[in-house]
Amino acid sequence: MNNLFKKIERRSASIYSQKDKFWLIVWFGILSLTLIWNILFLNKPALDLVIEGFLNTLYISALVVILSFILGWIIGLFVARFETSRFQILYFVLTFILNIIRSIPQIIGILLGYMGITYLITANILHNHWLIMTTMALIISLFIFNEVIDLIRERVNHFRKLDFYNAMKVCGISENRIINFDILWKNSRIHILNKLIAIFGSAIFLQCTIDFIISVGLSTQVSSVSLPTTLGSLLAKIDSKQDILAIGNTLMNPSYFSHIFFEHLQGVTVAFLIVFTLLAVYKISNGFAERNRL
Amino acid sequence: MTFKKKILEHLLSAFLITSLLGTLLYFTIEKKNIEKIQSNEKIESYLGLSFIDFENPFDRALLLDVLNAYEPDQTSEHETLIRTIEQYRKSSLIAGMEEAYRKEPLSSKKWQQLSLMYAKFILIYMFVMLLTYYGVQTFGILRFVRRQQNQKSHLLCFLQQLFSAPKFSRIKDYLKYYLQAILHLIKAVIIASSYFVLFAPAYVIAYSLKTQLNTDTIFFMITLAVISNGLLITYTNKFYTFLVAESRKGYVQTAIVKNLNTSYKQTDKSGISYASVFSFRKHFPMHVFQHIFLNARYQYLQTIKEQASFLISGLIIIEMALNIQGHFSYELLKQLLYKNYDIVIVIILGIFYMVKLTEIFTDWLTHKKSLKYENIEPVCAK
Known part of the structure; x- marks a missing residue:
């Protein structure tokens, strides 16, 4: 028994020292506890909505990560190749366009993209929920993928300065293979993975924010009915907003604190899921960078 | 890319976007006029x-x-x-x-209103930028100093004190010991709560305080922009990472050999005092940290462009999500809803110019510093 305790203690200490794994476990653990609490105390329709909103948010954010990765890798590759090729004009055109996208605040670009989605929905061109969510993810990734390109360019430029790059070229290995396999896959995949974790957090933040803004500010028939439920749109609902107001109420009236976990569960859960997920993803990303000494 | 080339690229992109949106603006106004005639x-x-x-x-x-x-x-x-x-x-x-209420022409009166809103937006932006610039460095240094002092997390201290309590002969000692443990717990709870606030999107904080505070004031907006949306914590962490990376470099060892101060205790005369950490012009004379700080700050300057863009997004989020009337971004949302696309284009152009000006300013600043520190052009990702 004593040995078992020691084993558990050693294992716990090892997990605690690897902050990314520790926070991943904490995230899952707290999410499970929140789910159990909600099953016990939240009414069924509201619980279904919260679960649907959370899963949709995760789905869109995961899709943003995948799309940003694909777009970033492909365009980053073109930029890296054009930079040293004789097609310098293509390099300047590409970086010029990328810099223009960078100069548009993400939130404005995504908001305009969402306006396009609502137009497509009203014109009955876009009606499948999965397709709508995929389009939402594509729009968000268009304003995030620049981060992947920056990383790829930074890594390629770093390795280009080293001897092995020229040595491989002299050996007749194609530049595509050197960049894709030797630089990005063999020597940078941990950096890319770390960037993708950070992008996952940004995607959740941007998506919740834009859904909240659309639901509060542009509460047209389309946005309230046809857009898929996400944590952001759930938070904008009047009952959720009242639940959030109750949190402020406890500051002046601390005895009300116990009520918010029973009577205002929907809004509090949604707000908690957003904030805690953002915090956990940040901690995981930091822990991952620390563990791999990035 | 040289500094001149960078400036040229910025000007070229500003010109291109102005021409593009200007053409779009012209056609939008024309379309409005034609719609009026073609009833x-x-x-x-x-x-x-x-x-x-x-x-x-x-x-x-x-x-x-x-x-x-x-x-x-x-x-x-x-x-x-x-x-x-x-x-x-x-x-x-x-x-x-309905149109009298919703449709607004881009008249001289509207230009005047928009200019005032724009000026307010720029002022708030500059103020928040200044505060975050100060906050990022101050909190980054505080965290770094804590690390150098080998301070453990308060939660760990609490757990350690709880599970490895020594035996005392007097109750007073027990009380003192457990009071200290509880103090650690309280500090841990405060830090955890502040993490929640720092990561919370602005609208969550604002809505939770709406009944207690007047959330429409500029002061509240500035405070919210500084602390929420993960802005402060993200860049504090970035600055802290730069400090840690710099502290591992060889010149730090050389400086120690050359007898520069290395104590990070606040109580030491040769240590890092709170006054120098919290001062706006941070200076640590005769301390090895002065060089770590200057080099880390130089790297941080290159990320300001990114931080500014993040901050502008944050300000837009606050104004839009809180429906603060009479503000630039709320106006954008309103005009999008009323389909006054000519006004929308003008507002977007205004925000684009602000981002571009910040980028030019940051490039100039980085160029100036690179001449001072490196005597060569810095290599940027962009």
């Missing part, structure tokens, strides 16, 4: 007859009789026409009332 021409020609009062049923009946007398084989069409004119008058009256 139902046939009905408008009847409504233009000055001797007929369409409010009067007698006049309407008279027009129907005249039309029937003129074209006797089209009586049913004439009746439909009179009904259509009636419906058109009603709907155009309602639409007119």
Whole structure:
């Protein structure tokens, strides 16, 4: 028994020292506890909505990560190749366009993209929920993928300065293979993975924010009915907003604190899921960078 | 890329976007004017007859009789026409009332209003930028100093004190010991809560405080922009990472050998005092940290462009999500809703110029510092 305790203690200490794994476990653990609490105390329709909103948010954010990765890798590759090729004009055109996208605040670009989605929905061109969510993810990734390109360019430029790059070229290995396999896959995949974790957090933040803004500010028939439920749109609902107001109420009236976990569960859960997920993803990303000494 | 080339690229992109949005603005205004003219021409020609009062049923009946007398084989069409004119008058009256409320031309008065909102937006942005610039460095240094002092997390201290309590002979000692443990717990709870606040999107904090505070004030907006949306914590962490990376470099060891101060205790005379950490112009004379700080700050300067873009997004989020009337981004949201696309284009152009100016300023600053520290052009990711 004593040995078992020691084993558990050693294992716990090892997990605690690897902050990314520790926070991943904490995230899952707290999410499970929140789910159990909600099953016990939240009414069924509201619980279904919260679960649907959370899963949709995760789905869109995961899709943003995948799309940003694909777009970033492909365009980053073109930029890296054009930079040293004789097609310098293509390099300047590409970086010029990328810099223009960078100069548009993400939130404005995504908001305009969402306006396009609502137009497509009203014109009955876009009606499948999965397709709508995929389009939402594509729009968000268009304003995030620049981060992947920056990383790829930074890594390629770093390795280009080293001897092995020229040595491989002299050996007749194609530049595509050197960049894709030797630089990005063999020597940078941990950096890319770390960037993708950070992008996952940004995607959740941007998506919740834009859904909240659309639901509060542009509460047209389309946005309230046809857009898929996400944590952001759930938070904008009047009952959720009242639940959030109750949190402020406890500051002046601390005895009300116990009520918010029973009577205002929907809004509090949604707000908690957003904030805690953002915090956990940040901690995981930091822990991952620390563990791999990035 | 050289500094001149960078500036040229910024100016070129500003010119391109201005031309693109300017053309779009021209066509939007033209389209608005054409829409006004192209309302139902046939009905408008009847409504233009000055001797007929369409409010009067007698006049309407008279027009129907005249039309029937003129074209006797089209009586049913004439009746439909009179009904259509009636419906058109009603709907155009309602639409007119709605449009008077929603449709706004890009008049000189509107330009004036937008300019005022823009000036306010820029002022708030500059103020928040200054505060975050200070906050990022201050909190980054505090965290670094804590690390150098080998301070453990308060939660760990609490757990350690709880599970490895020594045996005391007096109750007073027990009380003192557990009071210290509880103090650690309270500090841990405060830090955890502040993490939640720092990561919370601005609208979550604002809505939770809406009943207790006036959330429409500029002061509240600035505070919210600094602490929420993960801005402060993200860049504090970035700055802290730069400090840690710099502290591992070889020149730090050389500086220690050359007898520079290395103590990070606040109580030491040669240590890092709170006054120098919290001062706006941070200076740590004769301390090895001075060099770590300067080099880390130089790297941090290169990320300001990214931070500024993040901050502008944050400000837009706050103004839009809180529906703060009379602010630039709320105006953008409102005009999008009312489909006044000419005003939307002007607002987007304004925000784009601000981002571009920040980028130019940051490039200039980095260039200036690189001349001072490296004597060469810095290599940027962009």
